[in-house]
Amino acid sequence: MTHEEMTRQYREYIQEYLGDFYRELHGEPQKQLFEAMEYSLLAGGKRLRPVFAFEFCRMCGKDWHAAAPFAAAVEMIHTYSLIHDDLPSMDNDDFRRGRPTNHKVYGEAMAILAGDALLTDAFMVAGSAVLEKPEDMGFAISLLAHCAGSMGMVGGQVLDILSEERTLTEQEVIDIQSRKTGALINAACVLGTVAGGGTEEQLEAAGRFAGALGLAFQIRDDMLDVIGNAEELGKSVGTDVSKNTFVRLYGLEKCEELVQRYTRVAIEALDIFEDNTYMIALAKSLTDRTV
Numbered sequence: 001m002t003h004e005e006m007t008r009q010y011r012e013y014i015q016e017y018l019g020d021f022y023r024e025l026h027g028e029p030q031k032q033l034f035e036a037m038e039y040s041l042l043a044g045g046k047r048l049r050p051v052f053a054f055e056f057c058r059m060c061g062k063d064w065h066a067a068a069p070f071a072a073a074v075e076m077i078h079t080y081s082l083i084h085d086d087l088p089s090m091d092n093d094d095f096r097r098g099r100p101t102n103h104k105v106y107g108e109a110m111a112i113l114a115g116d117a118l119l120t121d122a123f124m125v126a127g128s129a130v131l132e133k134p135e136d137m138g139f140a141i142s143l144l145a146h147c148a149g150s151m152g153m154v155g156g157q158v159l160d161i162l163s164e165e166r167t168l169t170e171q172e173v174i175d176i177q178s179r180k181t182g183a184l185i186n187a188a189c190v191l192g193t194v195a196g197g198g199t200e201e202q203l204e205a206a207g208r209f210a211g212a213l214g215l216a217f218q219i220r221d222d223m224l225d226v227i228g229n230a231e232e233l234g235k236s237v238g239t240d241v242s243k244n245t246f247v248r249l250y251g252l253e254k255c256e257e258l259v260q261r262y263t264r265v266a267i268e269a270l271d272i273f274e275d276n277t278y279m280i281a282l283a284k285s286l287t288d289r290t291v
Contacts, residue, residue, distance in 0.1 A: 003281050007051060010064075014050040014075065017068050018042060019258025021125065036106040036114035036167050043097045047288070049074045049184055053192035054281070056206055059273040060196025066130065067195035072141065072186045073126035075149045080118035081184075085110050086159075119148070132197040140194050147187035156180035173249055175216065181221070199270055208278075208284045209269040216262035216287040222247045224290070263287045 001009075012226055018041055050071035050264050057067035086093040087108060103111035127145055131137055144169040156179025163176065189210040193203050216275050222245040246255050266283050270276040 003278050006055075006278055007282070010051045010054045010120070011047045013020075013065070014047055014068070015042065015044075017072055018075065020074065024235060026203055032106070032110065033113060035181035036110050037118055039105060040083050040096070040102050040114065041076065041118065042086070045097055049078055051282070052185065052188040052210070055279055056189050056192030056198070057196035059275055059279065060198040060202060062132070062179065062196040064196075067192045069125050069127075070144075070191035071188065072197055073122040073144060074184055076118045076125065076189065077144075077153075077187075078123040078184050080115040080122075081153060081157075083115040083118070087111065089100060095188035122148075126191075129195060131195065136194050140191055143190060144187055146185040150185035152179055152187075156183065160217075168249070170246075170249060173246060176214060177218040177246075178211060181218040182211055184212035185214040185217070205269045205272045209266045209283075212262045212266035212284055213286070214267065216259045216266065216283075219246045219259050219262070220287055220289060223252060223255050223259075224241055226252065259287050 016266075019038075021191060028034065053067040053071035054064040058064040082096060083102045086096055087103055094104055095101060101111075102114060106114065122139065123144065124136050126141060127137070129137070129140070131140075148154065150158075156176050159172075159176045161182060163172065168176075186207055189206040190203055191220070194208040205231055225245070226247050246258060250258070263283060267280050270279055270283075273279070
């Protein structure tokens with residue numbers, strides 16, 4: 001199977017898995033809530049986090065389907081964060097993935113509730129995972145909460161908001177981005193390794209990979225906000241011009257150097273996994289992307 005076929009297989013599976021989860025609930029009185037949730041959850045996108053979870057599970061030698069509950073949970077949390085980020089009180093975006101943002105279709109109140117429900121339901125889905133070592137479930141749920149909450153993604157968003165009135169150092173920008181973007185990538189990679197029954201060394205390597213790749217991915221994202229095409233990206237560009245991004249701190253040329261540096265660190269972390277060619281290729285494609 002080619003790398004492209006593997007990626008398509010992972011993406012198609014998680015799309016079906018997520019769709020099946022809410023399909024049976026459409027008859028409930030709160031069906032408008034489910035419609036709003038699905039509007040964003042099933043809108044497509046790169047599905048990177050589920051792909052990471054599936055592939056790390058496979059690299060540990062297990063059937064990658066075992067990581068589905070964790071893959072879905074991380075994607076649900078990611079989707080909730082996008083819904084809330086687009087709100088007028090946050091980034092005030094009108095388009096996401098090439099179509100109107102959730103609050104533009106369902107209103108602000110329903111968009112907030114859809115995000116809240118996706119976050120909460122994510123833990124219900126994650127808890128359904130069947131692990132080789134059941135005692136690992138406590139660690140898995142704790143990690144997911146840590147990466148999503150005040151010390152992870154939400155904490156990074158708060159640091160970002162609080163930093164708007166001043167110029168940050170490189171380390172401060174790294175601290176923000178490693179939480180805003182890197183935390184959920186970390187959750188996906190490490191939880192995939194947990195689902196695969198990985199060793200302590202593999203868990204640590206998955207975390208190192210995620211940390212470095214998350215930074216490389218975010219720096220590239222910051223660059224595309226400056227030089228990208230809104231139609232190709234499926235979202236607004238130029239929205240980060242006043243924010244503390246790596247581009248604002250260093251400029252495009254230095255950012256390109258940082259992308260390549262962090263990508264190398266991420267790839268080196270994969271040495272502990274025997275069959276790592278797909279993940280290496282994926283990492284390079286993500287950090288070299290133009291859309």
